Amino acid sequence: MDLISSRTNPKIKQARALRGRQSRQRNGLFLVEGIFQVGEAVAAAQAGRLALDSIFYAPELLKSEFALELVRGLRVEHGAASVPCYAVTRQVFESIADKENPQGILAVARPTHYDLGVLNPSNFSWGVALVSPQDPGNLGAILRSIDAVGASGLLLLDCSLDPYHPSAVRASMGALFWYPLVQASFAEFTSWVKERGYTVYGTSAHAPTDYRQVPPSDLPDRQSRSAHPYTKPMILLLGSERQGLTEEQASICHHILRMPMRGRVTSLNLAVAAGVMLYAMLEGGN
């Protein structure tokens, strides 16, 4: 087996450069680290949700049978022009890896891009839209919650954050590979929800309506089945960590809901707020 032992090998330099946002965006590639995450990326690639560009692994570090099996499988498929797998020395691997004590495997992956225009109530019945999120860890945690409740995906509005930041990838526990992640402007989103007939739910500390007591929808063709009937197709719209929804953003919501705040803080962590709302919508959804 040939081991790449030079940190200046062009493939190694390219992979290492993906730690930086500019290189991720210029190349349309991002890094996936660790056994669990690479396993999810391979599964997502096999399901056609993601493209794998290459795999790097350090035999000296990689002890997991599951991971070695994964690499053997990809090597075999490689004959059929699948995913190149490169064995590298421990030192070379550590020069690419983010974490201390890396597990010895990482993938270079290419996300599938979705346009807002292709999403509609039949392929995206409910999901979350975040306006200008700031924290990649929150973004990843929200994708993880989206997967947990079986929602359809995540929309990022007026978003300057890179959703393929290593912290977002890590926090999503693989959900980033499986769900549509769409970037759009708030104006495009506003037109889209109107045209496609989505009900938009927002949150505010000052709203009169408790999130457990959403008034029944007045759409004529449905029966109220619950005391808090969230109505699909639906979008949970959340503002940024710093300021929540602005007045303009709140103005496009069909319902602005209040989560009880019994203490001194006036809001929850963004990922926590999304999680509590998503579970309420899962239970109360029609």
Place this chain on the structure above:
Amino acid sequence: MDLISSRTNPKIKQARALRGRQSRQRNGLFLVEGIFQVGEAVAAAQAGRLALDSIFYAPELLKSEFALELVRGLRVEHGAASVPCYAVTRQVFESIADKENPQGILAVARPTHYDLGVLNPSNFSWGVALVSPQDPGNLGAILRSIDAVGASGLLLLDCSLDPYHPSAVRASMGALFWYPLVQASFAEFTSWVKERGYTVYGTSAHAPTDYRQVPPSDLPDRQSRSAHPYTKPMILLLGSERQGLTEEQASICHHILRMPMRGRVTSLNLAVAAGVMLYAMLEGGN
């Protein structure tokens, strides 16, 4: 006004050293940064929840009227042996501060320590216990949720994480200053819940009972008021980010509850799981 302009001034060196865990633990002090957080620390100190050791501020950076008023107020009280406030140059301030673009104010604070033994159902009716949490951001976000639902505080079991890590302080949005934060061993916790009669709720992906369908308590003296009656005094027990509750930890729970997991992930982010459960307990609590 005297400005401290030397980074090697002993007070500055002591404050800067608090960025490190060893110094925080040796001195029993921690750093609080930014206008909002320092405002909350001052309010908590006035309410006797926290002791303030000192305040550092950079007049060149600090533009907020609220913050300047805060400093003026503390300076006046200083005559009565209250909190020393030190004006420092921008360069000195930046040598202590964690963040880029600091707001120009930070406090050195001394937490109040609580022993598990002083907590009981009358002063701690419900709260969260975390076994070996790994991520200070999760810890802070959970304290923020504890405040939001009006729970009593946080127990850290077999915890090697420093809860006064700057990321935990920041994520708590001040809640860290207001609520009892108790460190104990899992064995001590086990005795305590038994002696004091707490109901312990844990979570597992494989539990038969849905978290919305907790069976009514069989305590003779209460009426079921809800389909999911969480019973105070109560503790939400959550395992570590990596492995959740072990079998031994789960064995002390009165109820092990399942949160629906509709997708590929088998768990939520720890702070998200705590948030969803706390809101369920708030709604369903008796």
